[in-house]
Amino acid sequence: MYSTESQSMATEPYDWVENLKNESHRDDAIGKLREVLLRGLKGAFYRRGQDDAFCEDICQESLIRIIKNIDSFEGRSKFTTWAISIAIRVGISELRRRHHKDVSLDAITSKNDMKIELAVAEEGASGSDIDQRAILETLGELIENQLTDKQRTVVRALLGGMPVEEIARRTDSNRNAVYKLFHDAKLRLKSGFEASSYSMSDIESVFA
Amino acid sequence: MPLSKQQIDTLLTLVVNSSADAMECDGCLVNVAQFAEAELMGASLCESMKKVQTHLRNCPCCNDEYEALLAALEFVEA
Ligand SMILES: [Zn+2]
Numbered sequence: 001m002y003s004t005e006s007q008s009m010a011t012e013p014y015d016w017v018e019n020l021k022n023e024s025h026r027d028d029a030i031g032k033l034r035e036v037l038l039r040g041l042k043g044a045f046y047r048r049g050q051d052d053a054f055c056e057d058i059c060q061e062s063l064i065r066i067i068k069n070i071d072s073f074e075g076r077s078k079f080t081t082w083a084i085s086i087a088i089r090v091g092i093s094e095l096r097r098r099h100h101k102d103v104s105l106d107a108i109t110s111k112n113d114m115k116i117e118l119a120v121a122e123e124g125a126s127g128s129d130i131d132q133r134a135i136l137e138t139l140g141e142l143i144e145n146q147l148t149d150k151q152r153t154v155v156r157a158l159l160g161g162m163p164v165e166e167i168a169r170r171t172d173s174n175r176n177a178v179y180k181l182f183h184d185a186k187l188r189l190k191s192g193f194e195a196s197s198y199s200m201s202d203i204e205s206v207f208a
Numbered sequence: 209m210p211l212s213k214q215q216i217d218t219l220l221t222l223v224v225n226s227s228a229d230a231m232e233c234d235g236c237l238v239n240v241a242q243f244a245e246a247e248l249m250g251a252s253l254c255e256s257m258k259k260v261q262t263h264l265r266n267c268p269c270c271n272d273e274y275e276a277l278l279a280a281l282e283f284v285e286a
Binding site: 044086089203 | 223245
């Protein structure tokens, strides 16, 4: 299986799309889907400290979203797997929103906030301490000279624990664009290290 | 505040493990259900599923959602 991209993974005995679209079966289908989603949400979110009320709220919002977007289901997975993937994203987004509700972007990304403190012990510095210091110096220079202001802000915010979508919300951007800034920043740092004759295994061996 | 030691380690790990990634977060979401099923079945990955895998390695946010999806599927199948 999975040798071709168009291959459908599994046939489900119950035709979710048909039943959710059919007015006379709809209520029954929504009830069944709600059960599946709730079970999945509990599996994912109990362990993240959430309770039944949270799972029920997310389930309700997810049902609306799933039914609204039902035509975008392409049948490349089971319908329930697709539906659960949407519910999970709704739930995680909500957790992220709550967690970062009172955090402003400025609070974690003020200018010059990408300083690298070279806190390597001076006395008794070993060979690897010296290597570490050199790598940190290079990292500091690369951050300063190779990244754009926007890239620095995104990297700083992500390292400060703010998720991509929360940064997007605060910068009138979208998740894809923020991810791209972060991704390009990492690649610039990587090629910057390589241009300074550091291989990735050099860095791993010193910081592992 | 300067970057903490832990943040520097995280950044260096992300830099070391970064690779060309043709997919963005929205593309990952569209494909992640199919990817999860392929992974759970131990099926070999076609090209578009390999792109999902690369994105998950590069994107901590999508990866976090993927872990939650696996936990949910485990519970539903049980
Ligand atoms: Zn992503």
